[in-house]
Amino acid sequence: MTNAGGHRVTRVEVASGAGAYPVLIGRGLLQGVPSLLSEFAPAFRYVVVSDAHVANLYGEGLVERCRDARLHADLFTFPRGESSKTRKHWSILTDQLLDAGVGRDAVVVAVGGGVTGDLAGFVASTFLRGIPVVQVPTSLVAMIDASVGGKTGVDVRAGKNLVGSFHPPKVVIADPDTTTTLETGERAQGLVEAIKHGAILDEAYFEGLRTEAAPLLAGDPDATRATVLRSVEIKAGVVAQDEHEGGLRQILNFGHTLGHAVEAASGYELGHGSAVAAGMVLEAELGESLGITATGTGERLAEAVALLGVGGPVRVPGGAERVLSYLGTDKKSRRGRPRFVLLNRVGSVQDNGGWSREVPASEVVRLVTDRVEDAGN
Amino acid sequence: MTNAGGHRVTRVEVASGAGAYPVLIGRGLLQGVPSLLSEFAPAFRYVVVSDAHVANLYGEGLVERCRDARLHADLFTFPRGESSKTRKHWSILTDQLLDAGVGRDAVVVAVGGGVTGDLAGFVASTFLRGIPVVQVPTSLVAMIDASVGGKTGVDVRAGKNLVGSFHPPKVVIADPDTTTTLETGERAQGLVEAIKHGAILDEAYFEGLRTEAAPLLAGDPDATRATVLRSVEIKAGVVAQDEHEGGLRQILNFGHTLGHAVEAASGYELGHGSAVAAGMVLEAELGESLGITATGTGERLAEAVALLGVGGPVRVPGGAERVLSYLGTDKKSRRGRPRFVLLNRVGSVQDNGGWSREVPASEVVRLVTDRVEDAGN
Numbered sequence: 001m002t003n004a005g006g007h008r009v010t011r012v013e014v015a016s017g018a019g020a021y022p023v024l025i026g027r028g029l030l031q032g033v034p035s036l037l038s039e040f041a042p043a044f045r046y047v048v049v050s051d052a053h054v055a056n057l058y059g060e061g062l063v064e065r066c067r068d069a070r071l072h073a074d075l076f077t078f079p080r081g082e083s084s085k086t087r088k089h090w091s092i093l094t095d096q097l098l099d100a101g102v103g104r105d106a107v108v109v110a111v112g113g114g115v116t117g118d119l120a121g122f123v124a125s126t127f128l129r130g131i132p133v134v135q136v137p138t139s140l141v142a143m144i145d146a147s148v149g150g151k152t153g154v155d156v157r158a159g160k161n162l163v164g165s166f167h168p169p170k171v172v173i174a175d176p177d178t179t180t181t182l183e184t185g186e187r188a189q190g191l192v193e194a195i196k197h198g199a200i201l202d203e204a205y206f207e208g209l210r211t212e213a214a215p216l217l218a219g220d221p222d223a224t225r226a227t228v229l230r231s232v233e234i235k236a237g238v239v240a241q242d243e244h245e246g247g248l249r250q251i252l253n254f255g256h257t258l259g260h261a262v263e264a265a266s267g268y269e270l271g272h273g274s275a276v277a278a279g280m281v282l283e284a285e286l287g288e289s290l291g292i293t294a295t296g297t298g299e300r301l302a303e304a305v306a307l308l309g310v311g312g313p314v315r316v317p318g319g320a321e322r323v324l325s326y327l328g329t330d331k332k333s334r335r336g337r338p339r340f341v342l343l344n345r346v347g348s349v350q351d352n353g354g355w356s357r358e359v360p361a362s363e364v365v366r367l368v369t370d371r372v373e374d375a376g377n
Numbered sequence: 378m379t380n381a382g383g384h385r386v387t388r389v390e391v392a393s394g395a396g397a398y399p400v401l402i403g404r405g406l407l408q409g410v411p412s413l414l415s416e417f418a419p420a421f422r423y424v425v426v427s428d429a430h431v432a433n434l435y436g437e438g439l440v441e442r443c444r445d446a447r448l449h450a451d452l453f454t455f456p457r458g459e460s461s462k463t464r465k466h467w468s469i470l471t472d473q474l475l476d477a478g479v480g481r482d483a484v485v486v487a488v489g490g491g492v493t494g495d496l497a498g499f500v501a502s503t504f505l506r507g508i509p510v511v512q513v514p515t516s517l518v519a520m521i522d523a524s525v526g527g528k529t530g531v532d533v534r535a536g537k538n539l540v541g542s543f544h545p546p547k548v549v550i551a552d553p554d555t556t557t558t559l560e561t562g563e564r565a566q567g568l569v570e571a572i573k574h575g576a577i578l579d580e581a582y583f584e585g586l587r588t589e590a591a592p593l594l595a596g597d598p599d600a601t602r603a604t605v606l607r608s609v610e611i612k613a614g615v616v617a618q619d620e621h622e623g624g625l626r627q628i629l630n631f632g633h634t635l636g637h638a639v640e641a642a643s644g645y646e647l648g649h650g651s652a653v654a655a656g657m658v659l660e661a662e663l664g665e666s667l668g669i670t671a672t673g674t675g676e677r678l679a680e681a682v683a684l685l686g687v688g689g690p691v692r693v694p695g696g697a698e699r700v701l702s703y704l705g706t707d708k709k710s711r712r713g714r715p716r717f718v719l720l721n722r723v724g725s726v727q728d729n730g731g732w733s734r735e736v737p738a739s740e741v742v743r744l745v746t747d748r749v750e751d752a753g754n
Contacts, residue, residue: 017394044712087468098535103710126503128708129530129541130621153506158475164506165542244507331505333480335421 003032012232014148015240016168023148023232027221029175033062033136034069037109040171041134044105046073047097049120051080054112057181058138062111073109074100078119082268085115085154087163093123107132107170113139114146114272118164121152125167135169138178140190140224141273144197144231147172149239149249159264162331166244174232176225184217188308189273191216194227195304196280197234200251203347205230206304213307250355253332254341255280261326262372265316277305278314286367287342287350290359294345301346319374324365332356338364380409389609391525392617393545400525400609404598406552410439410513411446414486417548418511421482423450424474426497428457431489434558435515439488450486451477455496459645462492462531464540470500484509484547490516491523491649495541498529502544512546515555517567517601518650521574521608524549526616526626536641539708543621551609553601561594565685566650568593571604572681573657574611577628580724582607583681590684627732630709631718632657635745638703642693643752654682655691663744664719664727667736671722678723696751701742709733715741 003009009026024036037046046066050059055077066073076096078084097106110120110133117135124133135147153164179187191209198206209216215223235252242249259279263270270278281302287293305311316322327338339356343349350357380386386403401413414423423443427436432454443450453473455461474483487497487510494512501510512524530541556564568586575583586593592600612629619626636656640647647655658679664670682688693699704715716733720726727734 087464091464094540095533095535098533098539101705101710101713103713104708105711126540126542128539129528129543151506156472156475158472162475162505163471163503165503166506328478331481333478334482336478336480 003028005031010229012229012236014168014236016150017243018168021169021171023172023174023236025174025176025225025229025232027175027177027225029173030058030062030136030178031065033173034066034071036171036173037066037071037107037134038069041107041132043107043132044072045102045107046071046109047102047106048073048075048109048111049093049116049123050075050077050111051084051116052077053080054116054138058178059111062136082115082155085119087154087156089119090122090154093119094127097123097127102127104128104131107134109134109136111136111138112142113137114142117142117146118152118161119154121167121169122154122164125152125165130167132170133167135172137172137174139182140179140187140228141193142190143174143176143179143228144190145193145235147174148232148235150243155268159326159331160260160268174228176221176228179224180219180221182219185271185309187217187219188310189271191227191308192273192277192305192310194231195301195308196252196255196276197231199280199301199343199346200254200341200349201234201347202230205234206346210304210307217308248355250332251341251349253356254343254349255283257327257332257338257340258282258323258368261323262314262316264326265318265322267317270316271310274310277308277310281305281311282314282367282371283340284343285371286340286359286363289363289367290342292350293343297343297345313373314371315373315375317375320369320372323368323372327364337361380405382408387606389606389613391545391613393527394620395545398546398548400549400551400613402551402553402602402606402609404552404554404602406550407435407439407513407555408442410550411443411448413548413550414443414448414484414511415446418484418509420484420509421449422479422484423448423486424479424483425450425452425486425488426470426493426500427452427454427488428461428493429454430457431493431515435555436488439513459492459532459649462496464531464533466496467499467531470496471504474500474504479504481505481508484511486511486513488513488515489519490514491519494519494523495529495538496531498544498546499531499541502529502542507544509547510544512549514549514551516559517556517564517605518570519567520551520553520556520605521567522570522612524551525609525612527620532645536703536708537637537645551605553598553605556601557596557598559596562648562686564594564596565687566648568604568685569650569654569682569687571608572678572685573629573632573653574608576657576678576720576723577631577718577726578611578724579607582611583723587681587684594685625732627709628718628726630733631720631726632660634704634709634715634717635659635700638700639691639693639749641703642695642699644694647693648687651687654685654687658682658688659691659744659748660717661720662748663717663736663740666740666744667719669727670720674720674722690750691748692750692752694752697746697749700745700749704741714738
């Protein structure tokens with residue numbers, strides 16, 4: 001199918017226990033949101049949630065178009081940034097919806113990046129015990145990763161995403177043209193998750209991302225569209241088999257065990273993509289030192305993320321010690337011990353009767369001590 | 378089957394989208410919790426949550442027995458009372474679990490009344506995006522109603538239970554002997570929900586509760602056991618057909634639209650049962666004045682709740698005006714208007730193509746103005 005702008009719209013179905021939902025990917029799709037809402041998420045009322053920055057860029061216009069289409073729509077905003085992904089802002093948004101008389105016959109429309117999708121999704125998931133959510137990702141990381149799969153949540157003192165829920169959207173509407181308003185650095189953050197998709201399941205895709213790094217970083221719309229599509233296909237394939245991360249879905253956590261620890265240790269100053277980039281390289285090296293991952297894999301990953309400008313030495317305040325302290329509270333832990341997804345090689349994850357595993361603590365300590373530098377405060 | 382004390386244990390299955398779960402009802406069952414946990418909710422670690430009062434009565438002993446059975450179990454407590462059913466205490470409990478290193482391989486065991494089940498259930502539902510919960514109700518209202526059906530949540534400024542989730546338990550373990558430590562007034566609060574079950578679906582049960590009111594209020598264990606069983610059967614039958622309250626489950630809200638408004642208007646000073654008792658009488662009268670409910674139904678309900686000592690005039694600070702203001706934010710509202718479940722007669726709910734309906738606002742205003750008195754402050 002094509003949209004009003006004559007661009008191709010591709011539909012990827014994501015299986016879910018709560019019913020399958022489509023991810024629609026197409027340039028210019030943002031213009032058609034009102035009719036897509038009516039088709040995929042009919043409601044008495046729409047609650048559009050954006051951060052203040054995206055509200056200005058896309059949220060206000062989207063609400064206008066909804067009203068032009070005679071939909072009851074209102075905009076709710078919160079301050080931009082990961083520091084808003086908290087129980088406090090979840091409470092504030094929830095109370096604002098209640099004060100506005102929003103009822104169970106409403107749908108939340110999350111317009112923005114990963115923070116918005118997670119925060120607004122968690123609001124929807126717990127509002128009157130759950131109302132539907134539609135994800136309209138406008139950042140590359142949200143399109144490539146966060147908006148698909150139903151994870152919602154907030155960060156707490158002990159770590160990132162430790163409070164939340166699974167709340168699959170009714171539909172995901174991804175318009176790659178919205179990524180043109182991103183900074184190059186923001187695009188790079190998103191492309192790290194694409195690199196991850198290649199690293200775990202598709203070597204050709206991994207290599208293609210290296211070749212296409214320049215146009216992707218520059219925001220070329222067709223290259224972006226193709227990348228979003230392939231990443232969504234990969235993620236949808238995984239999530240369809242294991243929605244709640246009891247099994248296969250764990251492979252999507254490659255790079256994230258150490259990545260989250262690095263991100264938390266940085267006080268969330270480090271972008272999620274940069275932290276995962278560091279985490280992937282570290283976890284590849286960990287696999288190599290254990291004789292599981294093919295020699296040189298860490299280096300290939302390091303080169304790939306360097307092409308995106310997010311590689312280089314890992315430096316956080318407090319250094320290795322602080323990173324190790326955050327590993328203990330990782331939500332992927334079992335029996336109090338962190339678990340790791342290890343690669344066989346680029347494009348293939350080790351399956352040792354499960355998709356994640358403990359590794360000897362001494363190896364983790366050695367690696368982290370060796371590779372993580374103290375950035376001071 | 379029988380338990381170690383030689384008492385009969387009855388099992389009622391509750392169908393759920395997340396998998397069926399059993400409600401086990403038997404005198405003395407609390408002694409067998411460790412083996413029941415191992416059987417129905419195997420885990421690396423058990424997080425027992427009670428209010429400070431129930432912790433003392435049952436929580437500490439239960440943790441001891443778990444440890445004797447070589448289960449890893451810890452007790453987490455919060456201050457007694459509905460005023461603890463808040464996002465604040467949900468946050469505090471969540472952080473305590475995180476600080477204690479609780480992981481995804483843990484199960485929350487909610488030991489206590491309705492507040493504990495709702496609060497601990499919501500903690501479990503959002504902890505690391507959801508870990509299992511086992512409900513061990515020790516109050517009559519929790520056994521008869523709150524522990525079955527998967528609803529969890531907290532109260533917020535705008536009203537009761539407005540934030541929460543559906544999170545069905547792995548198993549419900551109901552030991553009627555725990556109700557012997559309740560005050561008569563607490564038993565009465567619970568029996569109101571049993572009256573409701575009779576009022577909507579089973580006239581013979583309704584009449585039986587009137588006949589048995591005295592032994593039930595006195596805490597007769599066998600009468601209590603029989604009542605818990607029948608109420609659980611009724612509730613399980615409804616929830617099996619409609620877990621998420623899109624249809625039939627709405628009938629369980631009989632008495633609750635005005636009941637919640639009365640409860641909120643009282644600043645939660647009025648017990649939930651007393652508020653629902655008032656709500657049932659008011660909603661029966663509403664149905665009568667609309668020509669839907671058989672004449673005299675309100676009076677029958679008023680007599681039944683009077684036998685429990687929770688009847689009489691409705692008095693709240695601010696009176697009718699304050700009750701009406703809370704109706705607007707009821708979570709059962711659609712298009713901003715509150716909805717009501719109306720009886721045909723005792724034992725039968727009106728089905729007018731749906732199980733709840735709007736009624737003319739003027740009728741509600743008239744009835745509430747007529748029946749609700751201002752208690753001052």
